[in-house]
Structure formats: C-alpha cells, structure tokens
Amino acid sequence: MTVTIRLATPADVEVLFDIRTSVVQNHLSREQLAALGITAATLADAMRHAPCCWIAQVHxxxxxxxxxxxxxxxxxxxxxxxxxxxxxxxxxxxxxAEACLFQTHEVIGLTTDGGATIRANGFYIHQGWTLVGAVDERDVRYEKRRALLPPVVDDPRW
Incomplete structure (x- = not known):
C-alpha cells in the first residue's frame, strides 16, 4: 500500500467534505456541518490563513x-x-497535526464525541492524549503536552 501525506489546499475542499460525510461514527451531513459554520468558504479561508490540513492518499x-x-x-x-x-x-x-501545533503551543487539545462506543476515544488515548473532562452532555475534551527534550549534558565523557 503506497501512502502519502500531503498538505491540503483550498482546491481540496470538496474532497474533505466527501471524506467527512463518508464516516459512520460521528457522521454529519453537509447541512449539519453548515449549521456549525463549517462550509467550503470557511475551510478554504482557514487553509489560506495557515498550513492547517493534511490529506492521506493511498495509491x-x-x-x-x-x-x-x-x-x-x-x-x-x-x-x-x-x-x-x-x-x-x-x-x-x-x-x-501535532507537529504543526507543537511548533507554537505547549499544550494542544481536541474535542470529540465521548460516547462509549466511539472508537476515537481509545485511539486518542493510545496516541498519548489525556481525557480532561466533559465539554457538554455528549462531547469530551482531550489534551496533549509537548514532550520535553532531555537536558543536554555538557560532559566530555558522553
């Protein structure tokens, strides 16, 4: 399987919506996304503001x-x-995503559906994220802290 990760551009907006509306868990329609303020225009504007989206491609x-x-x-x-x-x-x-955010933030976060059957929760915990609490009756917040580099030892024996 040939996999590449590439930076998305505003020309990829329809691809993003196609992928987003294909999922089974945490599915939202285009109309539901628009009601949340997630539109083609807002996504394209975000990508023009800063490199902020990556696409995984297989073949x-x-x-x-x-x-x-x-x-x-x-x-x-x-x-x-x-x-x-x-x-x-x-x-x-x-x-x-983490590499991008850790360039300017020591602690990063995300919010997802906290339902017991939502696989994303186990995924984020497995990736080193910490559940910090409920956001509302459905969603939960996770955070991750930038790893500290070991101290540099200025000792000629090393």
Whole structure:
C-alpha cells in the first residue's frame, strides 16, 4: 500500500467534505456541518490563513484528512474513509497535526464525541492524549503536552 501525506489546499475542499460525510461514527451531513459554520468558504479561508490540513492518499486517492486550528492549538478534524480504517493513516495524519501545533503551543487539545462506543476515544488515548473532562452532555475534551527534550549534558565523557 503506497501512502502519502500531503498538505491540503483550498482546491481540496470538496474532497474533505466527501471524506467527512463518508464516516459512520460521528457522521454529519453537509447541512449539519453548515449549521456549525463549517462550509467550503470557511475551510478554504482557514487553509489560506495557515498550513492547517493534511490529506492521506493511498495509491494517489484521498482517503483521510486531519485539520487543525493553528491559532487555538486545536485538532479540529481527523477522519478516515471507513474502508481504510485500521491501517495507520489516522496516526500518520495525527502526527502531522501535532507537529504543526507543537511548533507554537505547549499544550494542544481536541474535542470529540465521548460516547462509549466511539472508537476515537481509545485511539486518542493510545496516541498519548489525556481525557480532561466533559465539554457538554455528549462531547469530551482531550489534551496533549509537548514532550520535553532531555537536558543536554555538557560532559566530555558522553
């Protein structure tokens, strides 16, 4: 399986919506997304503001994406087409998102459906995220702290 992760551009907006509306868990329609303020225009504007979205491709076909809010230090979205789940694509996309956010934030966050059957919760915990609490009756918040580098030892014996 040939996998590439590439930076998305405003020209990819329809691909993002196609992937986002293909998921089974945490599914939202275009109309529901628009009601939340997530439109083609808002996504394109975000991508023009800063590099903030990555697409996973398998043999050149887009199968997943991750998007961040650079200013707020938040992972905004991470979705994989159902037929490509469990192949490490989510981890690869999350790595790109985290690397971007940790350039300017020591602590980053994300919000997701906290339902017991939602697999994303186990995924984020497995990736080193910490559940910090409920956001509302449905959603929960996770945070992750930038790893500290070991101290530099200025000792000629090392």
């Amino acid at each position: 050149g076909a887009p199968v997943g994406f991750a998007m961040v809010d650079v200013d707020d230090g938040e992972v905004f979205a991470l979705f994989i087409r159902p037929t490509f789940e469990g192949r490490g694509l989510g981890q690869a996309l999350l790595d790109s």
